[in-house]
Amino acid sequence: MALAGCLLGGAFWAGAGSPVNSFSHNDVLFEVEATPQGQATFAACSQILDLLVQRGWRPAGARVRIQENPFDATLPSADVVLGAGAPSEDSAFDLAAALVVRQFGRALDPAVGDALAQTVAAHLSAPGCGRRLQWERQWLARLDGGDLLSTALPELLWRTGGDSAIREAALGKWPESAYAALAARGVEHPLKALGEVAVAGVVNPEALGFHAGAAGLPAAKAGLDVRFSGTGLQLVALPGDANAVALQTLQSEGTAAWVAVKYALTGSFDAVALNPKAEVVVPLRGTAWAAVLVVGIGPGAHVSINSRQLDEYPVRLKRWDFLAGEGAASLAWETQRHEGLRGFVVEALQTDASGKWSVRRRTLVPVAEDGESSFGYAFVDDDTNGVGAYRLLALTSDGFLAEVGLFPLRNNR
Incomplete structure (x- = not known):
């Protein structure tokens, strides 16, 4: 060499x-x-x-x-x-x-300097580098513990302005210097941007380019009245026995909040920002994990969240019929009523050698405009090769998927 x-x-x-x-x-x-x-x-x-x-x-x-x-x-x-x-x-x-x-130099707090320097080193290193993977695992563990100042904030600096933003933020008092560096690059309100990095880190680290993967989703412990003593992240638990829950922020100072869900079987995620102007309705049927993620900047940051449980949201089924055989499958269903729907989604699911489920293909079925009247729907698949099951989902107006039914194919798994 x-x-x-x-x-x-x-x-x-x-x-x-x-x-x-x-x-x-x-x-x-x-x-x-x-x-x-x-x-x-x-x-x-x-x-x-x-x-x-x-x-x-x-x-x-x-x-x-x-x-x-x-x-x-x-x-x-x-x-x-x-x-x-x-x-x-x-x-x-x-x-x-x-x-x-x-x-x-020595003017910067050593812990801040290490966090910034390792952010630079990680993004200059190969994805499979052992030290980078170690950094990713430590980063995710700190984030799960609520630490934003050594995780999401350096990452946001890098994504916004790269090396120059890191150098500029290292010159002043942390974290005010970081917010100033972000503002100089067009990020006038860092709360939302910081929260988006944090949410991605919690629910889907691959979206940040991480390869280590999260060890597991953190437990949600906070109640509906969330207060911060400093910049950080807290997770609000949602009722595990509810069919659906409607959420709305009532009073907020220095905070931003998202509700995130992880779906069963496929492990995919959705996250939607909360706001004080309207409720966000979260269907919990078919989810493996759900929580509200609240980001707060500075001491005194707080938010109050109103929560109410809903029954039979977003759809009440009247009947369904599923038939499969000789390489084809058909699914028909009739609704008694529906609320807040964009449409129905039929997923063709497959499994790999380890038994992990993934979506082979999706089909969107338009929904009737009148949700108070009974209406019938039908789906036909002429090729069931490689399909292990079909899943019927309701796509809500807030962008979540509510599981309506799961229909396995006995001989195709």
Whole structure:
């Protein structure tokens, strides 16, 4: 593997170990153990260093040592010491984070500096990098605990303005400096944007480009009157025995709220923002998890949420008939009444070798305008190949899917 940079003065010996070569790359001095592992680590670190310089970071003057034993105290000090035996991509992550923190200086709170630097390192690293996956898992765990200042806020800075927004936010008092950096880039009201990142992190980390995946959905503990002592995230539990619940924010100061649901079988999600002008009705039948996610900025932030349970929402069925055989299936149903519907959705579901369900295809069936009168509907599928079950759902006006019925095919799973 070719080594980038300039070799300075040959090699020297580090105790009884392998010889160490000195290289200068982008005005950063590298002392690299002359082993295949050391050379591979140096190559990866050179690439990440090039990216940092291209993106406006100034690592010049740093001294980096790459050696098999990074804890050898007999060698001269260095700004960054990396293990030659560690995966090279992990070492590149650690180098990027260390050089970014070094540029921040000592005026910035170390915890804030680490959060910002690791955000930069994560977004410059390969998706499968072990250190990036570790960062993602730690990020998600902190978010589930309600921490926004070291999770969603640095992520929002990066997504809004990249490296320059991170550098600008590191210059002032945190988190006010972050809000100022966002405002300079057109985000005048960061509450909504911050909440959207937080909601995505809780219910669907893949939407943020994360690959580690959430360990599990957090438990909702807060009541309907939510108060914050500082910037954070709280989850409000919804009644588990209700068919549906109507929610509306009554009094809000410095907060934004979303209701999110995870559907059974497929594990897909929906999230809808709450507002004080109208109720949002959440059907709970067919959901595996549901909660209100409340984001608050600053001490004194609070919100009160009104909740009322609904029966037989959004549809009351009068009858249904399902027939399947010889590669075809038909489903007919008649409603007695419906409320707040955009239409019906019929999902053709399939399972993989592990038994996980996924949607093979969806069909939208228009709904009758008069919800107070009985009306009949029909669906026919002429190709059941690969289909394990059909699921009938009602698509509500708020964008949620309420499960009406599940119809398995015995021989196609």
